[in-house]
Amino acid sequence: MNIIVDIEGPDPLFAQLIQQIKDAVFSDQLKPGTALPSIRQLANDLDLNNKTVAKAYRLLERDSVIQTKGYRGTFIHPDAKANCSINLNEWVTDKLSETINEFRNSGVTDSEIRIAFGNLMNKRNI
Amino acid sequence: MNIIVDIEGPDPLFAQLIQQIKDAVFSDQLKPGTALPSIRQLANDLDLNNKTVAKAYRLLERDSVIQTKGYRGTFIHPDAKANCSINLNEWVTDKLSETINEFRNSGVTDSEIRIAFGNLMNKRNI
DNA sequence: GCTTGTACCGTGTGGTGCAATGGTACAAAA
DNA sequence: TTTTGTACCATTGCACCACACGGTACAAGC
Known part of the structure; x- marks a missing residue:
């Protein structure tokens, strides 16, 4: 999947990340169990600070859209599609x-x- | 009654005014019907801006501790003592x-x- | 040694609200 | 005419917070 962040946009960067990942889950571009890039890697790809990506991941996990498994990486949550529509x-x-x-x-x-x-x-x- | 405001204090000036008037009502130094000094006069006495005193009076009237009667002046509310203890x-x-x-x-x-x-x-x- | 997520220290920028100030103006009544 | 409460225009200094950034460190596992 392609993630694009707009530094000039009105929305905070971490919020843009969250929205795009939720959108990808909702449109079946990201299916449960799929591995996501690591925090450091995604931050490097998008030229963002690690902590900005980490914040997005932390909030996504709180909403049960993704699952972080420590040193093994981060994956889409089994019930991601249902949970990402909960507002x-x-x-x-x-x-x-x-x-x-x-x-x-x-x-x-x-x-x-x-x-x-x-x-x-x-x-x-x- | 004597009103003293402390410009250096942590509390805002208008809040100090409100507190002191409420205290005076509660200790019967100000009884219902008593006329209060006008906004301009009190502001002049305490060396404050008119609007600071006006703000205190406006909030005191909302809590029914005082009654403003337009051009006739401002007076202590009949039920002031009861109302000023309502928090x-x-x-x-x-x-x-x-x-x-x-x-x-x-x-x-x-x-x-x-x-x-x-x-x-x-x-x-x- | 390398990567993983996570946690801690900190800095800087921009936005926003509050308190208080100034001045001006109004209608109503004494 | 003066006084009453009230309304509007404005500005200043202060404080808090969100966001993003940088660096460093840790335990767990490959």
């Missing part, structure tokens, strides 16, 4: 929007919401 | 914390939560 982000947006609207309707200032949010995000567990 | 902020923190924890437990990255939050806060209504 975790959409669920987050909907649920957050519901909460924020409740605050705004109660007269809470946007600034106050941001302050509370900022405080909470700096704590590991509440 | 809207605490409710916001609790509810937000609940939502954020649900995200984190589902494997959502803090960064992703921040992105979604940032996107939502830039929209007036969702």
Whole structure:
């Protein structure tokens, strides 16, 4: 498969990587069990930093689209096609929007919401 | 009553104003119906900008601690003492914390939560 | 020795929001 | 005319964060 990243594009590089791999899985260009290039190799091919590719792989594995098997490499997850259509982000947006609207309707200032949010995000567990 | 603002303090000036007025209400130094100094006058006394005082008054009125009656001035709200102990902020923190924890437990990255939050806060209504 | 994924230290850039400041203007009422 | 609260234009300094980058190191296995 061909992966192209656009440095000038509006989307972050790691996000472009994720999207293109998900697209390839969804269109059956990448089938379960297929080996992916290593982090270092892909970074070298695309002229990216290792950590940028590593971030994309880490998030793809969290979504169960790929499987990393340590020193043996990285592979497409058996249920990749099903999992890559799940949009975790959409669920987050909907649920957050519901909460924020409740605050705004109660007269809470946007600034106050941001302050509370900022405080909470700096704590590991509440 | 005496109001003192500390420019070097960690708290914003408008927040110091709010806190001191609430404290005065809670300790009965300011009773319902009492007239407060006008925005311009208080700003002049404390050597602050009009808008800083106006912001404090606006938030105090939202919490029903004071009542602004247009050209007639600003007064302590009849139910000020009860309302100034209501902590809207605490409710916001609790509810937000609940939502954020649900995200984190589902494997959502803090960064992703921040992105979604940032996107939502830039929209007036969702 | 080489590769694998992973983890840690750090730097720099650009975007964004907040607090506070300045000035100007308005309608309503004393 | 002056005072009231309120609204709009603007700017400054500060702080946080996302993104991407560079380097180094590790254990596990070929």
